[in-house]
Amino acid sequence: MSTTNQDLAFTPAWKLARMVSQKQVSPIELTNVYLKRIDQLDSQLNAYLTLNQEDALASAKKAETAVMKGDALGPLHGLPIGIKDLEKTQGIRTTLGSLIYKDNVPKADSIVVERLRKAGVIILGKTNTSEFGALGVNENKLGDHCRNPWNLERTSGASSGGSGSAIAAGLCALATAGDGGGSIRIPGSFCGLYGIKNSQGRVPSYGGVPGTHLPNFLGQQGPISRSVRDSAMMLQVLAGYDPRDPSSMRETPPNFLAALERGVKGLKLGWSPNYGYIHSDPEVLNATIEASHVFEKLGCSLEESHLSLESTFETWWTIWTAHAHINSGSLLKTNKDDLTWYNQAKLEAGAKVTAEHYAKALGHREQMIAQFNQEFEQFDLLLSPTMPVTAFPVGTFPETIGGHPVHPNPPYGFMPFSHPINTIGHPAATVPCGFSSEGMPIGLHIIGKKGDESTVLAASAAFEEAQPWTQYLPPIS
Numbered sequence: 001m002s003t004t005n006q007d008l009a010f011t012p013a014w015k016l017a018r019m020v021s022q023k024q025v026s027p028i029e030l031t032n033v034y035l036k037r038i039d040q041l042d043s044q045l046n047a048y049l050t051l052n053q054e055d056a057l058a059s060a061k062k063a064e065t066a067v068m069k070g071d072a073l074g075p076l077h078g079l080p081i082g083i084k085d086l087e088k089t090q091g092i093r094t095t096l097g098s099l100i101y102k103d104n105v106p107k108a109d110s111i112v113v114e115r116l117r118k119a120g121v122i123i124l125g126k127t128n129t130s131e132f133g134a135l136g137v138n139e140n141k142l143g144d145h146c147r148n149p150w151n152l153e154r155t156s157g158a159s160s161g162g163s164g165s166a167i168a169a170g171l172c173a174l175a176t177a178g179d180g181g182g183s184i185r186i187p188g189s190f191c192g193l194y195g196i197k198n199s200q201g202r203v204p205s206y207g208g209v210p211g212t213h214l215p216n217f218l219g220q221q222g223p224i225s226r227s228v229r230d231s232a233m234m235l236q237v238l239a240g241y242d243p244r245d246p247s248s249m250r251e252t253p254p255n256f257l258a259a260l261e262r263g264v265k266g267l268k269l270g271w272s273p274n275y276g277y278i279h280s281d282p283e284v285l286n287a288t289i290e291a292s293h294v295f296e297k298l299g300c301s302l303e304e305s306h307l308s309l310e311s312t313f314e315t316w317w318t319i320w321t322a323h324a325h326i327n328s329g330s331l332l333k334t335n336k337d338d339l340t341w342y343n344q345a346k347l348e349a350g351a352k353v354t355a356e357h358y359a360k361a362l363g364h365r366e367q368m369i370a371q372f373n374q375e376f377e378q379f380d381l382l383l384s385p386t387m388p389v390t391a392f393p394v395g396t397f398p399e400t401i402g403g404h405p406v407h408p409n410p411p412y413g414f415m416p417f418s419h420p421i422n423t424i425g426h427p428a429a430t431v432p433c434g435f436s437s438e439g440m441p442i443g444l445h446i447i448g449k450k451g452d453e454s455t456v457l458a459a460s461a462a463f464e465e466a467q468p469w470t471q472y473l474p475p476i477s
Helices: 003-009 013-021 027-045 053-069 111-119 161-168 185-191 228-238 282-292 312-328 341-351 355-376 419-424 453-466
Strands: 048-051 080-084 122-127 151-155 174-179 194-197 220-225 268-271 301-304 381-385 428-435 441-447
Touching: 003 027, 013 027, 013 053, 013 228, 027 048, 027 053, 027 080, 027 122, 027 161, 048 161, 053 122, 080 111, 080 161, 111 122, 111 174, 111 228, 122 161, 161 174, 161 185, 161 220, 174 194, 174 228, 185 194, 185 428, 185 441, 194 228, 194 453, 220 228, 228 453, 268 282, 282 381, 282 428, 282 441, 312 341, 312 355, 312 419, 355 381, 355 419, 381 453, 428 453, 441 453
Parallel strands: 080 122, 080 174, 268 301, 268 381
Antiparallel strands: 048 122, 174 220, 194 220, 194 428, 381 441, 428 441
């Protein structure tokens, strides 16, 4: 593969969009670059579950025609992207990471895909995910684990692991992701990428087919990318109220791209190494402490936060499993043998949630929100490690972290910094801030006030400028 094509594959998506509109690069050329890279590299990574090659090339030809005719172009026109396989795509296989739906071809797009198509994207394929997005590592019954481009023996994280692996290895210009307990920030941290979980309701959730509306306290769809500007560009397309999701924010979204130019001088930042209860590997803790001090050089104040949380996992687990059981609990009777071990466990746990358990979880959620709001009376942003560990070997989970046993529930015990932020509904991003002695990426967590993605993005952009990361490419690239 020529150096020119590799350079093009890793050119920021915002710049590629400009190059397409200015006729400096063809959507057909771009699509072929990524399809060729997928053909050459993805057998090692398993980042894609379904390729959309024929339709992608047809879409690229239409995109090029529009450019040549001088038609009005969408903000993502001609950009080849990967769509997480939890998003329904009309006419393109959508498995939800599950053997049960291995042949499922939806007749409608989810709202995320609907908005991306309108913005002009070219869909390369569907990226790998844990089954129903139910685990923080990318394991399912459809094939091999999704692998990390920085080390093929390590997990990419999940549930947006395929999107993370594909972006890190240069197998698409942009990718969608979703985060119900850390599923954007986990692969972001593990794969050395930028990922932002939006405020709850910032991006509407709608699967494309009318049905019973259930409350959504935890999950948000959004971008994962190599640069902050790329994510801001996609978020601008995805954000905004839609009546098909009555819980979506009615306010007009801020100008996220303009927020990148705001700077951070004068902001008050709080640093929490542990939320009062978390242990991290020393290398992760040292790297993120050092990264937090970068903001002092940028004109921010930095003080230790005294945030002290309790029982966060039980609250998140109760809400999450209860909702999962309402959505998919019938599969325990109809398709149990086809479910992954972790979905069997999750749905069985959800079946045991009583009204009392659920009400108490919602009550504790309100207490957690109040605790964070109290911190945000003092601070504009909170910082912490994104993950307490770097990416670990596939097929395993850490039994100890920082010399302490992982508790509770080891398959979910490695993500204690992320799921509390889903519970409270605030925005949070992960920014790459260094590498371990084994060469694995480490992420810094930036948490904002509810509805204030703009300040999170401003801080992310300022950090990226002060400590750039996009020049680092993984071995599989």
